[in-house]
Amino acid sequence: MxxxxxxxxxxGLMGDPMTRRLLEAGFTVTVWNRSPDKTAxxxxxxxxxxxSIEALMAEVDVVLLxxxxxxxxxxxxxxxxxxxxxxxxxxxxxxxxxCDPAATRDFADWLQSESDMRWVDAPVSGGVAGAETxxxxxxxxxxxxxxxxxxxxxxxxxxxxxxMGPVGSGQVTKVCNQMIxxxxxxxxxxxxxxxxxxxxxxxxxxxxxxxxxxxxxxxxILAPRMAASDFDAPPWxxxxxxKDLDLAVAQSQRAGSATPMSGLAAQLMRxxxxxxxxxxxxxTLVEAYRGAGQAE
Numbered sequence: 079m080x081x082x083x084x085x086x087x088x089x090g091l092m093g094d095p096m097t098r099r100l101l102e103a104g105f106t107v108t109v110w111n112r113s114p115d116k117t118a119x120x121x122x123x124x125x126x127x128x129x130s131i132e133a134l135m136a137e138v139d140v141v142l143l144x145x146x147x148x149x150x151x152x153x154x155x156x157x158x159x160x161x162x163x164x165x166x167x168x169x170x171x172x173x174x175x176x177c178d179p180a181a182t183r184d185f186a187d188w189l190q191s192e193s194d195m196r197w198v199d200a201p202v203s204g205g206v207a208g209a210e211t212x213x214x215x216x217x218x219x220x221x222x223x224x225x226x227x228x229x230x231x232x233x234x235x236x237x238x239x240x241x242m243g244p245v246g247s248g249q250v251t252k253v254c255n256q257m258i259x260x261x262x263x264x265x266x267x268x269x270x271x272x273x274x275x276x277x278x279x280x281x282x283x284x285x286x287x288x289x290x291x292x293x294x295x296x297x298x299i300l301a302p303r304m305a306a307s308d309f310d311a312p313p314w315x316x317x318x319x320x321k322d323l324d325l326a327v328a329q330s331q332r333a334g335s336a337t338p339m340s341g342l343a344a345q346l347m348r349x350x351x352x353x354x355x356x357x358x359x360x361x362t363l364v365e366a367y368r369g370a371g372q373a374e
Contacts (some may be wrong), residue, residue, distance in 0.1 A: 081105055084231060085138035087131070087154060087161075088175070089116045092202070092273075095209040096174070096235050098123050103234035110134045112154075134354075135164040140231055141171050147321055148177040155185060156192075161262055165193030173356035175257070176201045176322055179249040179329055182219070186245040196224050197245055200232065201252035205299075206313050213237040217255075219248035224246045247331040251327050256322035262296040263319060263360045264343040270304040271358035271367030312359030319360050320347040 081104065088095050089111040095249045102106050108126040110133075111117050117127045128134035131154070137140065141161060147149050151173060155161040161171065171189060173182070177199070186197035198220035208214040214234045218225050225241045232239050242251045273280045284301050287293055303309065323344035330337040346364070354363050 082139035082231060083137060084108070085110070085128075085134045085141040086125070086144070087111070087134070087141065088144035090146075091207075092174070092209050094120055095206060096142075097125055099209070099212050099234045100231070101125060105231070108134050108137050127155075131160055132164045135161060135166075135169070139169060140228060141165075141169065142174055142231070143171065144174045145172060146306075146318075147175070148181050151175055151177055152181070152185065152198050155189065162189050162195075165189070165195040167194035168223060169193075170196045170198060170228055172198045172200050172231065174200055174202055174250050176325070177249055178319075178325055179246040179253065180332060182248040182249050186220075187319065196221070198224050198228055199245060199248040200228075200247055202235070203252065203255050208237075209235070214351055215255075216240070217242050217248045217251035219243060219245045219250075221245075231255040233298075249325075253322065253326045256319065257326045257337065259296050259327075260319050260323045260343045260347070261339050261356065262294060263300055263363060264346050266297055266300045267304060267361075267363035267367055270301060270364050274305075274368065277327075300361050303359065304364040309359045309362050314360065315357055316347055316351055316360045316362065317356040320344060320351055320356075323347065 084100055084105050084107045086093060086107055086109045089097060089109055097107055097109060102125045108127045108128050109120055110131055111115050121127050124347055143151060143154065145154060182199045187199050189197050202214040202216050202219045204214040212234055216232055216239045218239065218241050222241065222349045229239060242248055259265050270280045270283065273283060281302065283305065284298060287297070323340050326337055326340045327344060350363055350366050
């Protein structure tokens with residue numbers, strides 16, 4: 079059986095290394111991006127560059143999306159000249175973006191009615207490093223036959239692929255993931271600032287807590303950057319984490335499940351974003367606490 083031809087839409091921090099992984103695995107990959115200049119690197123690595131979504135859809139069996147948010151996914155799929163307009167039966171869409179679960183279910187129904195394409199939500203966790211090494215955790219929502227069909231496409235990208243249930247289940251799982259990450263980011267900032275205000279060398283916290291109950295991937299990434307005030311070349315952005323926490327609060331309202339910690343973390347990040355840090359590293363959260371203890 080021949081390999082499926084892949085289309086990739088969204089060549090950003092995550093989309094670029096994922097496209098490279100697919101090319102290295104021997105897939106034929108056609109890409110499209112709203113900012114065409116961002117495709118230069120993957121084109122040099124062997125990707126074909128389509129000048130429109132229509133041209134991309136004519137060449138592929140599976141289209142992957144890695145986009146900023148729910149609104150952008152809707153625009154790319156259902157806007158004028160989008161995926162739905164040019165899709166056909168037998169093609170599948172894999173959404174690697176982090177999107178609203180309820181909207182995702184609506185999108186899946188809408189896409190099938192428009193073009194008879196099947197939708198799989200497959201948000202990822204592991205950041206740029208995971209995308210570069212093919213070690214992402216991917217949580218999928220969709221029909222079992224669709225998950226089985228697209229698993230060879232996702233294998234070069236992931237260390238683990240988990241089918242969580244019907245369409246939308248992958249997005250709910252990603253929301254759960256981001257609740258933990260977001261709340262950890264907020265408390266790690268408090269913790270680093272407290273250590274500093276108490277005269278403890280914060281740069282040694284990662285070493286001191288390694289292997290204990292407080293150790294985690296967010297801790298190992300964020301604590302050293304916070305302690306060293308190393309905010310350059312952010313591997314992710316505050317606005318992205320805030321968006322995901324807002325999705326958690328919205329989902330909790332639909333499900334009737336309380337999320338007070340996630341809601342508080344979102345408000346803290348919203349305040350920080352409003353002070354000009356939306357495009358900055360979440361590690362800059364520590365700046366919101368530094369100096370607070372020396373106010374008097």
